[in-house]
Amino acid sequence: MINEKLTEIIVDLIHDTAVNLPADVLDGLEGMARREAMPLGREMYSCIFDNLKRAKELNCPICQDTGVLQFFLKAGTRFPYLDDVEDSIKQAARISTKKIPLRPNAVESFDERNTGDNVGSRSPWIEWEMIPGSEDLNIGFYMAGGGCALTGRAKVLMPLEGYEGAVKFVFDAITEWGVNACPPLIVGVGIGACAPSAAALSKKAMLRPIGSHNPNPKARDMEERMKKGLNDIGIGALGMSGTESVQCVNIEYAAHHPATLAVGLSVSCWATRRKSITIKGSGL
Ligand code: SF4
The missing domain is CATH 3.30.1330 (60s Ribosomal Protein L30; Chain: A;)
Structure with missing residues (x-):
């Protein structure tokens, strides 16, 4: 069953991930740019930071390849909406594809047909880890570029x-x-x-x-x-x-x-x- 509030939270997570790099990755890139000794390498870092700045200004994805959507869940066995999670993730993928937008990246294997909404067989990819006794749900999310x-x-x-x-x-x-x-x-x-x-x-x-x-x-x-x-x-x-x-x-x-x-x-x-x-x- 689709849980609208949960879906909304997941759409926001996908949007933030598509537009803004995580702090540790950004810090790492800044350090590498400072240490880079070759002029062409330094120029490439400058292109990367220009790209990141423009993505933030335009509120659009930092790369045209928004990847295959992958979720790594740590779910409490007492989280009350366990049954809603998978349907809500799929709905969030559909909404995000139009709203952010994301590139449609789910091609049905063997049919070789792009589903157009980033939802297909086992896609988004979801891995579950159950946490006994917990009431919380931790959603890890990664956009896997080709x-x-x-x-x-x-x-x-x-x-x-x-x-x-x-x-x-x-x-x-x-x-x-x-x-x-x-x-x-x-x-x-x-x-x-x-x-x-x-x-x-x-x-x-x-x-x-x-x-x-x-x-x-x-x-x-x-x-x-x-x-x-x-x-x-x-x-x-x-x-x-x-x-x-x-x-x-x-x-x-x-x-x-x-x-x-x-x-x-x-x-x-x-x-x-x-x-x-x-x-x-x-x-x-
Ligand atoms: S590997 Fe793919 S997702 Fe990553 S920057 Fe290059 S084109 Fe974008």
Whole structure:
């Protein structure tokens, strides 16, 4: 059932996310722009900030590709409107497509027909996590652009490839495809037991705030060394060469099989549009 108040809140969340970058991503970009050593790279950062300023002035999306709409829900088992959430998200996608507007980005697989309203089979994408005893609903939202999704992949490495194999996997993908993802990039790496779990962990890592680190000192060391190595390649903002190409490398992991290690990669672009909101069950 569609809950009008909930739908309205979700439309506002989508609108704010489409138009304004989250504070940590913006701060990160400003720092990178200050540090960029190459003139062309500095020029690209200037274009990015001009783009952001105009989007704010015009109250319109910061990129023409408003992505596939993805929701990550942490739902209290006592949230009173659980049954309304999925229908309200779909309705919010329909309204947002016209109102903001969003580019229609839901093409029905096999039929190859654009639905025109960003609603299709399993789209918007919704992932649920249930929080026992809570009355609140936390809605995490991400707009997944096509260019940055292009770089995503997952693989189970052969025995003995180990962490070196995981690093090579990430570097090969970024050097080959990273330029399509409109750098500077946010890189999420998942380490796990199989391709689906490594891919899911890489997405979780990619959505982590800029400046956060994995609490495991070895994983944190790998995050920092990979970030430095990827920046040393010199891809630069929007692929025009430069010293500042990667905002962060975030790693999340799970235990893996004794013989094999799976690695997943998720990448987001300079226009990393993710936000979240918590709704009190008593507040609707
Ligand atoms: S990769 Fe990001 S910035 Fe580039 S076109 Fe896609 S959504 Fe826009």
